[in-house]
Amino acid sequence: MAKLKVLVTGGAGFIGSHLVPALVRTGHQVRVLDPLSPQIHGDLPGDMPWLTGENVEFRRGSVLDDNDLKASVTGVDAIVHLAAETGTGQSMYEISRYNEVNTLGTAKLLDHIANDPERTVRHIALASSRSVYGEGAYVCTHCSPTERVCPEARKAEDLAASCWEPLCTACGAGLTAVPTRETDRINPASIYAATKYAQEDLVRIACSSIGIRHSILRLQNVYGEGQSLKNPYTGILSIFSTRIRRGLDLPIFEDGLETRDFVHVDDVANAFVAALSAQATQHSVFNVGSGIATPVIDVARMLNSSFKGSSNIVVTGEYRIGDIRHNSADIVALTDDLGYKPSIDLQTGLDRFADWVQGQPLPEDLLEKANAELRDRNLMGQNSG
Ligand SMILES: NC(=O)c1ccc[n+]([C@@H]2O[C@H](COP(=O)([O-])OP(=O)(O)OC[C@H]3O[C@@H](n4cnc5c(N)ncnc54)[C@H](O)[C@@H]3O)[C@@H](O)[C@H]2O)c1
Structure with a gap:
């Protein structure tokens, strides 16, 4: 397999912390562009060993900055575009910020590639999201x-x-x-989802016009070691892990039987490596998930057991406007066309996640603060009985 020079935007984040080492292990050289956004990394970002190893260059900067883009894109063969704001609820009241980072950030990246007379980029892989489907199939x-x-x-x-x-x-x-297929209807129900679909359109159209390859990976609920424990706006398993460690209840929305497709972050990193390595594929859009729908109440129980915790699981009957009821991915394109099948089962992945969390400083529990912001804006409600 050809050894590539790969730019990973947003590579200091959760998925980047697994993807960068996976690319280096495969023999690629990696450059990371990331501003270390305080919402995700806190005001004093911790150690990020994956950004300092051999064959990795790190630039602290933004996809919104022309100088950072120029310095980062020069000489790379491929780009994995992870940079984004990722909180679904928060996106509903920070609309322009989500559009700026996600949509304008992608547009600027593509502008730079389209107008670069010494272009070396031949492939862009985008981290999109299952949220583009809305309710799905x-x-x-x-x-x-x-x-x-x-x-x-x-x-x-x-x-x-x-x-x-x-x-x-x-x-x-x-x-x-x-299971939702890549060909099922696209129907974003949040601003975050709308920006992820805008990213897809921008990448698909610009890459076709420039004449470079693109791969769009629609990620399901990604979990695992390295997930931000400081961001109360996204990542149900991180939020619950803090509450289990603090002995607090685990509040479950709706009746707890809503389902999600949880996929371990190492499986996601390996799917990106497979996308970059594949010579020719029939598809350019791939669902990346386990293919299994798990009720949220079950995952809360499993996580409690991974931590040997004793938190009460409380079905609150509260709900968030725009949340979907069920989701799992049809992964036929991923397995047949990219030749990759996620392999980490949920309990094994949760045990690994819990082991990692136990070694981290105990964060403040900010769930109530994030929920209060939603209630204040009528984006969260309570059933009537
Ligand atoms: N984690 C999931 O469950 C999930 C699911 C579906 C899709 N995705 C997508 O995968 C990608 C990565 O997600 P993650 O979970 O690693 O998120 P993350 O929040 O941990 O990481 C995102 C990174 O992007 C960086 N960033 C923010 N603004 C930037 C800018 N202007 N320029 C460059 N970098 C910037 C942040 O500092 C952060 O390090 C995102 O595009 C997200 O939409 C994630």
């Missing part, structure tokens, strides 16, 4: 067990009445979730 077992339907976002009044499951618009029965 379901079937109505009453009407047709094979016809895929992609329901609209659930209404606030239905959530207030504890009608958690999306309903069939034809017969009114509850729909059954099925």
Whole structure:
């Protein structure tokens, strides 16, 4: 396999902390561009050993800055674009900041590549998100067990009445979730999701016009060692880990039976390495997940057991506007076309995560603060009974 020089934007973050070492292990040279955003890294960022090793160059700077971009893009063969603001709830009231970093940041990166007379970049891999699908795919077992339907976002009044499951618009029965395919309807339900889809469009269109390859990896719920424990706006497992260590209750939204597809960060890093290594692929968009839907209440129990914790799991009946009910990825394109299959099962991954967390300073629990911001803006509600 060709040895590449790879720029990883946002490579100081969670996924970058696994991707950079994975690229170096595979023989690539890596350059990282990251401003060490205080929301993610705190005011005094800790040690980041993956940014100082052999074959890694680190530049503290932003994709929004022309000088940083010029210095970072020069001479690289490929780019993995991870840089982003990632809090779904927060994106609903920090709309311009999310658009600036995610959308304008991607546009500036592409502008630089498009206008570089000495361009060396041949491939851009983008970290997109399963959030672009909104609710994703379901079937109505009453009407047709094979016809895929992609329901609209659930209404606030239905959530207030504890009608958690999306309903069939034809017969009114509850729909059954099925793994979402890359070809299913795109229907972002948050500003964050809208910016991730804008990134996809920008990358797809600009790369086709410039004549370079692109790969879009739609990541499911990524978890694992290195996840920010300081950011209360994203990462349910980090937030719960702090509460378990503090002996606090684990509040579960809705009825706890909403599902997510949890994928370990090492599996995600390896999927990016596979995308960069693949010679020719049939697809350019890939779901990256375990393919398994796990109820949120189950993952809370499993995490409690990984920590040998005794937190009470409390189903609160609260809900967030814009949250989806169920999600899991169809990973046929990932396995068949990229030749990569995630291999870390959830309990093993959670045990690894818990071991790592125990060695970290105990952060403040900021969940209530983040939820209060949502309640103040009517983005969070409580069921009526
Ligand atoms: N973690 C997940 O569950 C998940 C799921 C789906 C998609 N993604 C996507 O994967 C990517 C990486 O996510 P992560 O979990 O590692 O997030 P993270 O917040 O840990 O890391 C993001 C990094 O981007 C950096 N950054 C912020 N603004 C920047 C700028 N202007 N220029 C350069 N870098 C900047 C931050 O300092 C941070 O180090 C993001 O694009 C995110 O949308 C993540």
